Amino acid sequence: MTSSVSTHRIFYLISPFSLCVFLVLLTGVPIRSFSFCLLCIPFVYTVIYYFAIFRPIVLNVGLVFLIGLFSDILTGSPIGFNSFLMTLLFFMTNLNRRILGNASFLGQWIGFGLNVGVIFFISFILIALISRHGIVVSQTFFDYFFVIMSYPIMAYVCGFLNKRIGEFV
Amino acid sequence: MENKFFRLKRIKAQLKLLAPIPFLLFSLVLMVLSTSDQEIVKEIRRYSSRFFAPIVSVLSRPMEWGEAIANDLKGLVMLRSENKRLSDENKQLLSWKLLALKLADDQKEMAKLVNYIPLPNSKSLTARVLAENNSPFQKSVIIGAGRNQGVSKGDAAFGEKGLFGRVVETDDDISRVIQITSYLSRLPVMVGEERILCIATGDNSPFLKLTSIPEGAVIQKGDVVRTSGHAGVYPSGLGIGVVDHVGEEITLIPFENQGTPEFLRIVNYGLIGILQNEEKGK
Known part of the structure; x- marks a missing residue:
């Protein structure tokens, strides 16, 4: 194996994790044109969901937990909040891996909607428990809607990475 | 087997x-x-902000360029109507200027009459917004100025149009500013010409809610909301926003409501008020 192939292999193997870190970092980018935070939408959920179905070894539970911790530190949430939600998403998806892996694209999309819906609902309860206040429901629906709508694009990117990883694994 | x-x-x-x-x-x-244990979390966040804020700031550059191009294009398309709007506004402002000059003269004379001692001058500096922390728990930004530049806890932060928030944490070269629309934000305010005292509370949405309104108080849409000076954190009279909706809940739209500004003006009025008690309590 030449060093170039080896570098490519490492690059693609760490790409799902790097993509998650990049998406978490994007949530910290200040947006000046909108009164809402467009980049705060948790697109990282799509990457976790996708790789929990197709490559749980490359983006394993330990890495998902670390991404969650990183997100907690960066966004100002209580430490453990996002790591809990992301690990739970990984857990739920991985439990239904066989069904979701064999499902059509539409089936996977619906599965994503259901899984992420549960995560949003749990986050809603956790926020109410921790901070003793509710969250703006419209904002939650907005985030949920955009995450679901962005699934085809994000899944395409993840699919591309998955294909390249397949060439090396 | x-x-x-x-x-x-x-x-x-x-x-x-x-x-x-x-x-x-x-x-x-x-x-x-x-x-x-909030203190450990604060420490972890302070160290991580030191490291990650510059990275996020670099990531935000392409976004800024994109927004600048979009704004330029929008400006070109709206050039004619914008020109007309500005000339109308200019005429209006000139009449306001004359009134302001007259009032300033009157105020000077009256201050002499009653032997008024003015407030000490405020110190200010401008800092760039490096990163944004947007979680359901708080809305804050990291700015590129800290203790070394003279920023201290409790300083008021202004955007282009009005009050944006308050400095809650300072480090050597960065500080955290909590937005007035954040969940943790509670502002003693006065509403309209009647100066009705109440509290403006944030709920992470772009609006603020008015609470603790005295019974019988009449608040109308369009009333200007300003800081009341109570609790001694902000001086009295800083513009916050305008009452936007009067119904079961009274909401106001802050002057600074169009996303996160690129720069914030950090002003030290020499007030720390209840924050002093908070420090002592620690």
């Missing part, structure tokens, strides 16, 4: 599926610890 092998393999696969459970439990423990 083969049966045993397959059984072991199945058990191993099932254990693999349950691997996230310890991580879930650990996350819950961390969550409980971090909500009970």
